[in-house]
Amino acid sequence: MSDVPQLPPSLLGITAFLLSKVGIAGRRRMGDRLRAHGIGLWDMAVLAALRDFGPASQRELGARLGIDPSDLVAVMDTLVPLGLVDRERDPDDRRRYRVALSPEGRATLDAALREAGEVRDDLLAALDEDERATLHALLRKAYAGLEPRAQA
Amino acid sequence: MSDVPQLPPSLLGITAFLLSKVGIAGRRRMGDRLRAHGIGLWDMAVLAALRDFGPASQRELGARLGIDPSDLVAVMDTLVPLGLVDRERDPDDRRRYRVALSPEGRATLDAALREAGEVRDDLLAALDEDERATLHALLRKAYAGLEPRAQA
DNA sequence: TCCTATCGTTGGTACCTACCAAGGAATTTT
């Protein structure tokens, strides 16, 4: 009759459950859209960090975003060949790279952020503008409580 | 200086990003707490489905919760030995099992739901009662839009 | 100079989620 889940009310009463469900759906949709741009979620996060904070070493990027340095290698293996970042050895310390956002990277980031807006519209289709703003503000507040230093 | 992520404002402005972050944090905490009861998230979902909808076959449970039947085997391998569910062959069709919540299962589910409440309090520590209620209502509405049949 | 530390990299582990194929047992259909 139906191959769509009909979840128990007990679970729907759990905020963390809803959070997880909607969050996973959003993450999945975002990942699908970014794939069309040839990048992944971590790649987008790195582009955003480079734009917001300026050029950085891979180590700094990893610390900032909470990514293990070894996992950052895969991100760079994506971003560098696509020309979305410029990576050169730091003249002052040739152990480290100096990773910077390229014009192409900036354009891709802009596109990714537009995709994010569309994902939000899709994910929160049932909510009006005010409700979306309220939801965002509440999430921001809750997240700030979780990660004190992440406050903008 | 800091081993805690300092996320780019660009990302914090993305509702889906926050949703995912807070959702993952909640899921993780819930998983940690359930582990102390010897069960996982899927196990809890099955217990909740059995309480809300009554005894069912594994196929029905799978369809209802969106779990692949083969993955449900692992859930049963957890719940049956713990005595949280009673599983017997359906007399009318001995291919299928009739899985029912046991008294121990009901008690464990109650405990799990209490844990869920504590996780909410922890996860949403930065929000007051009204804000938590608002957040829950908004998530419920958004989720209902995503999964039309999941409305309670 | 020698020792130690850091940066990026390779390679590996572990865990979890989600799927799919195939088979035995039981049932229904033809």
Place this chain on the structure above:
DNA sequence: AAAATTCCTTGGTAGGTACCAACGATAGGA
């Protein structure tokens, strides 16, 4: 009674995330 279908199970694949150890290259301190 033969064939097709359903239910559960086993086994395998695939993707994603998160770690950790060790190494070459480079740099700084004793």
